[in-house]
Amino acid sequence: MEKIRPATILLVEDDPGDQKLIKVSLKNQKIANELYIVGSGEEAMEFLYHRGKHSVGTPLPDLILLDLKMPGMGGKEFLRRIKQDEKMKKIQVVILTSSDSEKDILDSYNLQASGYVKKPVELEDFKRVVKEIEAYWFIICKLPPKEE
Amino acid sequence: MEEERKKTPVKILVCDDDPAFRKLVRTYLRSADMDFVLKEAGQKGEIRDALDKGGIDLVLMDILMPEKSGIEWLDEIVEKRIAPVVMLTGFGSEEIAVQSIHEGAIDYIPKERLTRDRLLSTIKITLETWKRKLAEEEKRRLMEELEETNQKLERSNKELWDFAYIASHDLREPMRKISAFGQLLQKSLKGKLDEDEQENLAFMIDGANRMQQMINDLLIYSRVSTKAKPPARVDLNAVIGDLKNVELAVQVEETGGVINVPEPLPPLHADPSQIHQLLQNLLGNGLKYYRKGVPPVITVRGRVVRGNMVRIEVQDNGIGIEEQYCANIFGMFKRLHSREDYEGSGIGLAVCKKIVERHGGKIGVESNPGVGSTFWFTVPITIDELQIQRNRWDVMSDILEEISWEGGVQKTNLDWKSVKRYFDFLMDNDFLDAGDEPGKGESYKLTEKGQDLLLKLQTVAEMIR
Numbered sequence: 001m002e003k004i005r006p007a008t009i010l011l012v013e014d015d016p017g018d019q020k021l022i023k024v025s026l027k028n029q030k031i032a033n034e035l036y037i038v039g040s041g042e043e044a045m046e047f048l049y050h051r052g053k054h055s056v057g058t059p060l061p062d063l064i065l066l067d068l069k070m071p072g073m074g075g076k077e078f079l080r081r082i083k084q085d086e087k088m089k090k091i092q093v094v095i096l097t098s099s100d101s102e103k104d105i106l107d108s109y110n111l112q113a114s115g116y117v118k119k120p121v122e123l124e125d126f127k128r129v130v131k132e133i134e135a136y137w138f139i140i141c142k143l144p145p146k147e148e
Numbered sequence: 149m150e151e152e153r154k155k156t157p158v159k160i161l162v163c164d165d166d167p168a169f170r171k172l173v174r175t176y177l178r179s180a181d182m183d184f185v186l187k188e189a190g191q192k193g194e195i196r197d198a199l200d201k202g203g204i205d206l207v208l209m210d211i212l213m214p215e216k217s218g219i220e221w222l223d224e225i226v227e228k229r230i231a232p233v234v235m236l237t238g239f240g241s242e243e244i245a246v247q248s249i250h251e252g253a254i255d256y257i258p259k260e261r262l263t264r265d266r267l268l269s270t271i272k273i274t275l276e277t278w279k280r281k282l283a284e285e286e287k288r289r290l291m292e293e294l295e296e297t298n299q300k301l302e303r304s305n306k307e308l309w310d311f312a313y314i315a316s317h318d319l320r321e322p323m324r325k326i327s328a329f330g331q332l333l334q335k336s337l338k339g340k341l342d343e344d345e346q347e348n349l350a351f352m353i354d355g356a357n358r359m360q361q362m363i364n365d366l367l368i369y370s371r372v373s374t375k376a377k378p379p380a381r382v383d384l385n386a387v388i389g390d391l392k393n394v395e396l397a398v399q400v401e402e403t404g405g406v407i408n409v410p411e412p413l414p415p416l417h418a419d420p421s422q423i424h425q426l427l428q429n430l431l432g433n434g435l436k437y438y439r440k441g442v443p444p445v446i447t448v449r450g451r452v453v454r455g456n457m458v459r460i461e462v463q464d465n466g467i468g469i470e471e472q473y474c475a476n477i478f479g480m481f482k483r484l485h486s487r488e489d490y491e492g493s494g495i496g497l498a499v500c501k502k503i504v505e506r507h508g509g510k511i512g513v514e515s516n517p518g519v520g521s522t523f524w525f526t527v528p529i530t531i532d533e534l535q536i537q538r539n540r541w542d543v544m545s546d547i548l549e550e551i552s553w554e555g556g557v558q559k560t561n562l563d564w565k566s567v568k569r570y571f572d573f574l575m576d577n578d579f580l581d582a583g584d585e586p587g588k589g590e591s592y593k594l595t596e597k598g599q600d601l602l603l604k605l606q607t608v609a610e611m612i613r
Contacts, residue, residue, distance in 0.1 A: 017325040024332070098321055121320075121360060123328040 007033045007138040010061035012044040012078065013096075014070040018119070022065065022096075025130035031138050036061065041073030045081070048088060059146070061091060063137050066113075068097040068104055079111045090144045094133055157183035158275065161198050163221065164210040164236060165190045169259065173208065176264040182271075192216050199224075204231045206274060209253075211237050211244055219248060226252030232278035234270055236262075254278060305373075312370040316363045323363060327356040362481065365495035369480065372502040377419045379507070381530045384413040384460065387424050388431070388448060395428050399435040405444035407431060413450035414458045415530040422503045423527070427462075429496040430523050434464035436490060439518070457509060457526045468517035478511065500525070544570045548602040551580070551594050574598065 009026070013019050019037050026035055036058060038044045046052040048060065064082075068075035075095065082088040092114040097104065100118045108116050117133060120126045137143065162173050170188045177184045187204070189195040192215040198204065207225055211218035222233050235256035237245040245256040254274045257266060330353040334346075341349065392400060392407055400407065416423060431446060438444035445465045453459045469477060473484055478501040483494040504511040504525045515521035547570060574580045579598035594602065 015321070015325075017329065021328055098324075099317075119324075121324055121327075121364075123331045126328065 007031055007063070007134075008059060008061040009033055009035050009063045009065060009134070010044065010047060011035060011037045011065045012041065012070070012075065013037065013065070013067045014039050015067070018067070021123075021126060022130055025127040026134060031134060033134065033138070040070055041075065041078035044078055045073070048082065060088070062143050062146075063134075064091055064093045065096045065133070066093050068095060068099055068108070076107055076111060079108070079113060083112045092137060092141075092143065094137070096130075096133075157185045158205045158271070159185045159187065159203055160206045160208060160271070161187045161189060161195075161204045161231075162208040163189045163195050163213065163218070164208075165214055166210070169210075169236075172262065173267065176262075176267050179264065180268050182268070195221060199230060202230070206271060206278075207231050207233045208257075209233050209235055211235055211241055211248065219244065219251060222248055222251055222253055229282075232274045232281075234274050254281075309370045309373045312366060313374045316366040316370065319363050320360065320367070323356055323360045327353060327360060330356060362495075365481075369495055369499055369502060372422065372499060372506060376506065377421060379417050379528070380420055382416040382418050382420050382423045384416060384423070384427070384448075384450065385409060387420075387427055388413075390424070391428055391431055396431055396435060399432065403435055403438060403444050405435050405438070405446065407434075408445065408447045409449075410447065411449065413448065413460065414452055416458055417528045417530045418507050419503075422506070426500050426503045426525070429500050430462045430525075433496060433523070434462060434466060434521075437464070437466040437485075437521075439465070439467050452529060453526060456529055458529045459524060459526045461522050461524045463520065463522040465520040468519055468521050469513065469515040470517050471515070474513050474515055477513065540570065544574065545602065545605040547571060547574065548579070548594060548598060548605065551592055551598075574601075 011019065011022055013022065016039075019039075023035060023037070026033060036047065038047050038054075043052075043054070044064075044066075047054040047058065050057050066075045066079065075097070079093055079095075082091065082093070089112070093112075094115040094117060095104075095108045095113050096117050096119060098119045105116050115133075117129060120129050160177070162170055164170050164173075167190065170190070174186055174188070177186055187198050189198050192213075195213075195216075207230070209218045209221055209225075213221065218235060222235065225231065225233050232254045233248075233252070235245055235248045235253045237256050237258050238260075242258070245258070248256060254277050255270055257270055330349065334349055334353065337349070388407065388409055396407075399405070431448075434446040435444050442465060447463045448460065449463070450458055450460045469484065476482055477484065478497045480498040481494040482498070500523075501511050504527060507527045509526040509528070511523070511525040513521055513523045571580070575582075575592075577597075578595055579601050580592045581595045581598075582592055
């Protein structure tokens, strides 16, 4: 049996309400996960490149849950930048947004998002969907191995 | 017009520095059978005074005026739309005369060829031309104004809908938070609140949910114009088939309802996804507002009307609608029933209306309370179907024309194979009558109804060409 290592998730989300809802949804999951939360695209860059207040050196996440509409650097710009970086581009990025515009969906996949999920309106649906995203990526899928 | 002129005298201003010429004009006008008031001006100051005073119907202007030339005066008079101008030209000034026409003079008269008749007929024609010119200008101005207003309206309408879309989109997020955290609170406080407090919290969450629903509906409504797609051929039969098997399948099963399409429906030229939505709403309503204990039976029929539109009717056997409500059920958030009896937020028919109107059609309802309702709408027909329809009319019109021309026709004289369908149709509907000469084979005549149809077909054929 493989050694189970904690699955790390980086949530890039500016809305504190959604941050909390996602945190609540991921709690009590059987998967041992570590959730890091940043409030903007800029902060997410700092997190990944160990700069600014994230200079302590957290390991790269396995999965990024990315909101599209954020002040400053939006989700798409953030996605474009990390997919251009050899080291970052293997990280799976799932868009989690309230937009269901065709343009946003198309743009996201063109920028190599791994998935696109619209935030469900109903609380129960919301919780279920977030749990299912986690289960899909950490149980069903084989993620690229961690670099040590 | 002639009479009118006799009643109110025509005021003419003659501008010429030659008193002898002015006298000639005066003499000619005095002997005319039209009523004239003549004003004479020989100098710049006099012309200025007369023009400023106004009330002039026509100006006769010498081209060669001292101080300020006739052309300069012409420019001013044309610019201010004071009155029509006829230029008076001297010998050898033909070129300037032609130029003056370009500058806005209505006509010119060479002085050496001035006769009484020429003067009078020129005045008459000039007044008429002027009147027509003013009317045309007014018409053009009104058209431009209308066009401008239209564009403004279109712009502000678009802005409004863009605004509604963005606003409702952004409103949805905070409402989602109120509802979600309300529910979290409800869960965590379970057992810790008394009945009254629980009810208050439930009201709060219910309100937030309804608000979310309405914002959603508003989004759907505004999308009819903001997310519109170009028209294409839409097969309604397939649309209804899809709805029965997918979107409305649960409702059909739960109610034991039936959706009938007795005759194939004509194809439409419309936005496919909007037509899908339109039918879904109308059929959905039919399945929703049924009488308790009476499974809904919905019948969809279609026919071509006014040559280029299709009229679709969705008939149900449901609860029906009181007549006084029929007119305003297509408004936004209009509900006739309590939320407990029939759920829904009252956006469905408003969306239907907007879709139909976007396609240049109309929507309406006829209803019999306790018996059922028939919702109908019109949308444009497909272009190829329009062609088929045109051909059909042409064939029928040809048959009728031939019969009417010959005063009766032998069946054998017709290209029977190609016209049989139409011929049968004409017979079945009493447009044709079998002649009463037995033994002479089958002979047909136009009935009165048939003659009427021929006229109508010919008019329609003219109209659509």
